[in-house]
Ligand SMILES: O=C(O)C1=C[C@@H](OP(=O)(O)O)[C@@H](O)[C@H](O)C1
């Protein structure tokens with residue numbers, strides 16, 4: 001699908017935030033790891049959450065669903081011995097399930113997206129699984145990956161947090177089910193640290209005990225625990241909503257997004273503060289964010305690691321700010337669906353933005369007068385690139401054509417519909 005994004009001076013209206021992708025993957029997983037039946041209310045419906053749903057079903061979970069909820073009978077620590085799993089393009093789903101696969105004799109994760117997930121590194125998790133007695137066959141740390149497990153053991157485990165927090169989260173989900181107690185130490189830095197708080201939150205909701213150090217670098221995990229079946233409610237998704245809020249910020253607008261919890265462990269909740277710091281007229285009350293945009297933004301400097309999945313949307317807003325913005329500490333954006341520094345900066349430049357890259361920074365020299373546009377954008381298989389460039393297109397002189405825009409469905413299948421309902425001028429062309 002092509003998205004033809006046309007200049008749109010005004011956006012107005014109210015939308016419901018989509019359900020959180022990262023809570024949905026976690027709740028589905030711990031429901032599958034429970035002995036008994038759990039309920040997940042308002043799960044996300046996107047390619048990534050579908051990938052988790054499909055894989056836990058393949059592994060033996062029994063799922064039923066209606067419009068509002070999913071019930072899941074879990075398999076505990078005894079998944080079905082499948083030989084192959086397809087996680088689509090979902091990094092978190094792959095990494096979380098690599099540890100679950102350690103309970104199976106032999107599972108191969110296939111390489112369904114060679115130009116996206118197929119390029120992402122998983123060495124740090126592979127090293128940790130080996131410490132647990134699991135044999136892993138891989139192509140230089142990348143897909144396809146075959147896990148030969150059966151009887152993984154606990155004990156002392158180290159894992160690097162330099163590239164992704166998902167490796168640590170993966171181990172935290174599975175370690176409580178092992179026979180032995182475990183002690184996990186994170187080596188180097190821990191990127192996207194905030195999201196580990198979501199992992200610990202949902203694990204605790206299922207009655208499982210983990211003792212975490214304050215800096216989240218050390219964990220003591222008693223073995224032989226069980227996830228209790230529970231009822232969970234998924235909160236609204238900040239990373240996806242960040243793009244809607246950015247669109248409202250760069251146009252004249254009166255836009256309200258419902259169901260964005262003020263108290264949330266999603267790091268991307270910070271976009272509310274980022275946009276405020278950029279001078280956007282914004283309120284956040286009763287879990288509702290309202291923006292009255294007037295196209296005026298001021299530049300700022302931000303530690304992007306605090307809101308990793310919303311950096312691109314905030315950069316898109318900064319493209320139109322007065323002054324130079326800096327998004328630092330974002331090197332691990334290079335290991336996502338595409339290289340979200342080099343690839344993204346290249347697409348922004350094509351659109352007419354004045355941007356620079358460093359190894360771990362994106363620098364934006366704002367153009368309050370707008371950008372030229374009038375070019376075709378390569379989506380690089382990346383939903384967040386698609387969402388951010390759409391924001392830029394709305395404030396361009398000649399619009400933008402975003403090729404392969406259907407990849408937005410990885411996390412936010414209704415993104416364009418939501419923007420259209422607010423009055424955005426976007427034409428969707430099926431190819
Ligand atoms: O744990 C998770 O669900 C996620 C962790 C983050 O990845 P990294 O830890 O690789 O930054 C984030 O970007 C991703 O969308 C989801």
Ligand SMILES: C=C(OP(=O)(O)O)C(=O)O
Nearest residue numbers: 089090091092093309336
């Ligand atoms: C990086 C992302 O997801 P994942 O790592 O799960 O593919 C994302 O949603 O932006």
